[in-house]
Amino acid sequence: MTSDRRRIHPRKQPRQARAELTRQRILDAAAHVFGEMGYAAGTTNRIAERARVSIGSLYQYYPNKDAILLELVTRHLDEGRQALERLREETLPGTLEGIFRAHVRIVIDNHRDDPHLLQVMAEQAPRASEVLERVSRYERERVAYVEELLTRHPDARVRDTHVAARLIVATVELLVHQLTAAPDPVEAGRLENELVAMVTRYATGGGAV
């Protein structure tokens, strides 16, 4: 029989690392399948197949289909959130245009990997309650951030800061989704410039920036 020492310290024991790798494979496969086929057609069987894992194994890593999507959404949101947090700490100095540019760039970068997946997540996922909650919480944070900016920054000229902030956040998010995932996508640099122009001119009341 195997000694206790052997059992307690099997050599090069890759348990956790291997499991983590499989999780990641499943997640990558799900990202691909959802992005390519949409949420409904992205079945667990197809995800398992692409991850080259049996359906049974998939269910050992995730309790159900929505849990996979939830993790995908959570990771995406967390990346954006962290980037925004860094921005928030760095800049209050700078022009309004400069701040908006940083903001827009974060959103575009955050969507570069897989625009189609992001579109699926933004459009089809939110019906699931927990995903919806996370998305809307993140959105509220961003609106609050922009609203504060519109209140404090000397360049800002808007009457209702709350509504204006909602418009700005929605504009950036939705247009990046739409125009990077379109069949004929707008090039990233140009999109950045145009979006910055749009929201800056809006926020500064149409005066010179």
Next chain:
Amino acid sequence: MTSDRRRIHPRKQPRQARAELTRQRILDAAAHVFGEMGYAAGTTNRIAERARVSIGSLYQYYPNKDAILLELVTRHLDEGRQALERLREETLPGTLEGIFRAHVRIVIDNHRDDPHLLQVMAEQAPRASEVLERVSRYERERVAYVEELLTRHPDARVRDTHVAARLIVATVELLVHQLTAAPDPVEAGRLENELVAMVTRYATGGGAV
């Protein structure tokens, strides 16, 4: 037995009218169910139930579920399209802001009935090929219209008219969807003003409007 005359001219024969009414009932029910529950959860059984028609009857009017959605989408697009067509004939005089206002108002009006349904149609329907084709054709028409406007109108100050037109059309459409269907919708009149301000300032290069 019944005479030939009786068979050919049954009195007050309501065949077509009644059928048309049933079709409309099914369509209304589908609009409600899709808008309330989304596309996937909007099953044919639920639609039939709400229309107070048996499932068998429903399939006598529509060959499948997607055909119902397609008709819903088509009707919506046609309404917007006709309104846009009227606008196009009436105005080339007027300020750029005035034209944009008319444009924005059309979109808002076109979404007033049932914002949630429209959001479902915009988000979940497009995966179906035929619907996608119609939606993108209508969108191309609108982009072409705005692009021409940006090219000809003296107030317009944009470099790349095509990209600018895409941004403007997408902004109006997406923000109306998002902000009228949100849990805390932005009031229609205010939304109109803010959207007009945003796209006008963008199109006029940030100068005074």
Next chain:
DNA sequence: GTCTATAAATAGATAGAC
């Protein structure tokens, strides 16, 4: 023309062998 009952297909999820 409308209904009930059900067929056919496919999804998500689980059991149990290995």
Next chain:
DNA sequence: GTCTATCTATTTATAGAC
């Protein structure tokens, strides 16, 4: 830990009585 085989639920769609 991973697999195959299978269950259960649900959906679209059809058949056939009335």
